[in-house]
Amino acid sequence: MKVDVLLGLQWGDEGKGKIVDVLSPKYDIIARFQGGPNAGHTIEFEGKKFVLHTIPSGIFIDNSINVIGNGVIIDPFILQSEITKLKDADINIGSNLLVSRKAHVIMPTHRLLDAVYEKSKGKDKIGSTLKGIGPTYTDKVSRNGLRVGDIEASDFESRYEKARDRHMNIINNFNYDLSEFVFDGFNFDDYEKEWMKALETLKSLEKINSEYFLNNALKNGKKILAEGAQGTMLDIDFGSYPFVTSSNTITAGVCNGLGIAPSSIGRVFGIFKAYCTRVGSGPFPTELFDVDGEEMRKIGHEFGATTGRPRRCGWLDLPALKYAIMLNGVTDLMMMKADVLSSFENIKLAVAYNEKGNITTEIPYELCNSDDFEADYMSFAGWKKDLSNCSSYEDFPDELITYIKYIESETGVPVNIVSIGPDRSETILK
Ligand code: GDP
Ligand code: IMO
Ligand code: MG
Numbered sequence: 001m002k003v004d005v006l007l008g009l010q011w012g013d014e015g016k017g018k019i020v021d022v023l024s025p026k027y028d029i030i031a032r033f034q035g036g037p038n039a040g041h042t043i044e045f046e047g048k049k050f051v052l053h054t055i056p057s058g059i060f061i062d063n064s065i066n067v068i069g070n071g072v073i074i075d076p077f078i079l080q081s082e083i084t085k086l087k088d089a090d091i092n093i094g095s096n097l098l099v100s101r102k103a104h105v106i107m108p109t110h111r112l113l114d115a116v117y118e119k120s121k122g123k124d125k126i127g128s129t130l131k132g133i134g135p136t137y138t139d140k141v142s143r144n145g146l147r148v149g150d151i152e153a154s155d156f157e158s159r160y161e162k163a164r165d166r167h168m169n170i171i172n173n174f175n176y177d178l179s180e181f182v183f184d185g186f187n188f189d190d191y192e193k194e195w196m197k198a199l200e201t202l203k204s205l206e207k208i209n210s211e212y213f214l215n216n217a218l219k220n221g222k223k224i225l226a227e228g229a230q231g232t233m234l235d236i237d238f239g240s241y242p243f244v245t246s247s248n249t250i251t252a253g254v255c256n257g258l259g260i261a262p263s264s265i266g267r268v269f270g271i272f273k274a275y276c277t278r279v280g281s282g283p284f285p286t287e288l289f290d291v292d293g294e295e296m297r298k299i300g301h302e303f304g305a306t307t308g309r310p311r312r313c314g315w316l317d318l319p320a321l322k323y324a325i326m327l328n329g330v331t332d333l334m335m336m337k338a339d340v341l342s343s344f345e346n347i348k349l350a351v352a353y354n355e356k357g358n359i360t361t362e363i364p365y366e367l368c369n370s371d372d373f374e375a376d377y378m379s380f381a382g383w384k385k386d387l388s389n390c391s392s393y394e395d396f397p398d399e400l401i402t403y404i405k406y407i408e409s410e411t412g413v414p415v416n417i418v419s420i421g422p423d424r425s426e427t428i429l430k
Contacts, residue, residue: 010277069226101207272333
């Protein structure tokens with residue numbers, strides 16, 4: 001058996017949660033392999049809507065085992081809030097949720113550091129979700145982190161305090177008034193108290209050596225789906241650095257984020273929106289500042305699932321899509337939110353970048369938003385039809401099929417799912 005992978009090919013929020021939920025009945029285990037509560041994965045069914053930050057999106061499916069892998073970073077407070085919300089909605093959380101002992105823990109001072117670093121950057125800020133992602137991964141790599149397996153150790157408290165003091169020394173250098181930083185409605189001291197209480201919830205969950213658990217599962221013929229967070233253009237190595245997140249969001253991240261050998265990777269499902277969005281700062285070559293961008297945001301409800309910030313919107317970027325397909329080894333494409341473009345007269349697709357007359361289809365070392373750098377577009381006729389009555393690929397208007405076929409011919413990868421609405425049922429499989 002191999003591990004199939006589902007991940008985002010753009011700047012995150014492609015609709016990963018929705019499709020993991022749709023595919024989950026075909027898998028025994030769903031595993032998150034990187035990122036933390038910067039993720040916000042939305043799942044809608046039977047008139048209900050859930051947003052998951054840490055818990056894998058297979059949690060709504062009976063018999064699905066959900067693993068939070070070693071590559072994920074966990075905020076006990078946020079995880080506890082997530083569990084409470086699910087339990088309040090009668091979603092079963094018990095032996096169907098397993099946590100890697102090797103996953104690192106986000107401390108309150110990691111969040112404070114994140115806030116302080118962002119403030120100090122001024123107009124150059126990353127636009128972080130301020131969940132402590134960068135500082136926690138920094139501590140992991142610099143060998144200073146705390147892991148889930150440490151929280152029950154007898155010396156946990158002293159290790160926590162040592163790390164806290166180290167963080168505070170850095171934070172105090174900035175000379176900011178710390179009362180201006182608010183964490184889920186709490187000031188820092190109160191947040192830390194709530195965080196400490198939430199450790200009990202994390203302690204109560206079943207901890208595993210997820211690399212053994214997953215490899216044994218594979219040996220025993222179990223089917224595993226790895227659920228990506230963020231998107232390829234936010235990858236720490238290949239994204240639009242420094243405007244990226246702090247983990248490897250690409251297929252390679254499955255290997256070190258779950259302990260899976262490269263030869264055990266199976267199909268790679270690459271998800272993209274029929275257009276593009278980005279939340280936070282950083283270059284976005286096809287960004288629209290006109291009514292078309294406004295329409296996309298309005299019709300697509302493009303507001304962050306984690307922070308509520310408006311998402312920047314623009315046309316689909318083919319060079320970036322091809323780059324993401326190359327980096328991830330995508331075998332199947334899934335196009336999301338086709339319905340959002342249903343009212344557009346024309347649909348544009350960026351096919352190259354133009355830098356002062358130099359045309360390229362490769363992502364340059366530094367993607368930038370400047371007057372000297374722009375995208376060259378191809379235009380397609382819009383379908384101008386409501387897609388809600390389409391129940392199969394054959395029902396799609398010709399113009400939509402032409403758009404899909406062009407993407408398939410340019411990328412060499414089939415578009416096997418087209419999503420036409422947020423609900424689980426609004427999913428067309430080819
Ligand atoms: P994720 O982070 O990749 O899981 O995506 P998010 O949940 O952050 O953002 C995707 C948003 O689009 C959510 O609000 C979804 O409910 C919604 N969505 C997903 N697929 C579709 C679709 O095909 N059409 C529309 N209109 N909305 C969709
Ligand atoms: P999902 O899994 C969209 C963005 C932030 C910011 C940058 C760095 O829901 O697709 P960080 O909090 O990691 O320090 O932020 O990355 N970002 C996301 N954008 N979707 C996400 O996750 C994101 N996670 C982080 O907005 O620009
Ligand atoms: Mg999201």
